Amino acid sequence: MGGIIWLASYPKSGNTWVRTFLHNLLLNADRPADINELTRFTIGDGDKVWYEQVTGKPYSNLSDEESAALIPRVHQAYARTRPDSVFVKTHNWLGKKHGVPLVTPEFTAGAIYIVRNPLDVVISLSDHYGMGIDQGVEMMNDDKAYSAETDRKVPDFLSSWSNHVTSWQSIDKQARHILRYEDMLYKPEKTFGALAKFLGLKPPRERLKKAIKFSSFETSRKLEAEKGFNERSDKAEKFFRVGKAGQWKTVLSPEQVEKLVTTHYDVMKEYKYLPPGYK
Known part of the structure; x- marks a missing residue:
């Protein structure tokens, strides 16, 4: 392909899982890849060090408008790290910041988008950001939602959950591939094979199955327990928390379900996420 292949998702939707799978598939080693070395194949969008590299100045010296204006230069720097394609993880929606696209078309080759039932996302999201589930629901329903800036990263501009999903659907179908978290869970060989x-890869079945096994939730959780994970939020006890579908049925209140379904009904219907009674 050439250029940036975005690995995009709303937070806590399976992005790290896909990155881990690609890492294991490409390495084809005899043991699971180190989850703390995912940047070997995947750049993390929004790391301040890239802004500092293209300007030679500390990020703290930049205004919000100045950092936005630098986005195309940062994306060009991503693209130049590989002679062909480079994977870049992002949680940004396909929108703009101060009039500047958060995803630069000039340096984009394609996108892999991971979508997950928002009723499950809100549980993981709330734990990750150290907030109550009611706050998580409000965040996912907010058209102007963004994640907080950290010492290492600029904020991610998320918009609402459904805006996030539909924005990435706007990319040309031939240049994007959409994965459902639930299909990754229940139909892994078919889903990861697709x-x-x-990506133009034709791995032998045994190599594909090995990459799936080495990137499983159970394997990643074990590795995090042994070595920690450098992407864990300081507000969460662990990054790899449950890794299941349908947890919302015993965790969310009817009111919380109602708020999410009311706001995201159309997109939830499209991806078969509507709960019984909402058809």
Whole structure:
């Protein structure tokens, strides 16, 4: 392909899972890849060090408008790190910041988008950001939602959950591939095999199955327990928390379900996420 292949998702939707799978598939080692070395194949969008590299100045010296104006230069720097394609993880929606696209078309080759039932996302999201579930629901329903800036990263501009999903759907179908978290969970060989095909890869079945096994939730959770994970939020006890679908049925209140479904009904219907009684 050439250029940036975005690995995009709303937070806590399976982005790290896909990155881990690609890491294991490409390495094809005899043991699971180190989850703390995912940047070997995948750049993290929004790391301040990239802004500092293209300007030679500390990020703290930049205004919000100045950092936005630098986005195309940062994306060009991403693209130049590889002679062909480079994977870049992002949680930004496909929108603009101070009039500047958060995803630069000039340096974009394609996108892999991971979508997950928002009723499950809100549980993981709330834990990750150290907030109550009611706050998580408000965040996912907010058209202007963004994640907080950290010492290492600029904020992610999320918009609402459904805006996030539909924004990435606007990319040309031939240049994007959409994965459902639930299909990754219940139909892994078919789902990850289709992803490999989209990327122009034809791994032997045994290699594909090994990459799936080495990137499983159970394997990643074990590795985090042994070595920690450098992407864990300081507000969460662990990054790899449960890794299941349908947890919302025993965690969310009817009122919380109602608020999310009311706001995101159309997109939830499109991806078959509507709970019984909302058809």
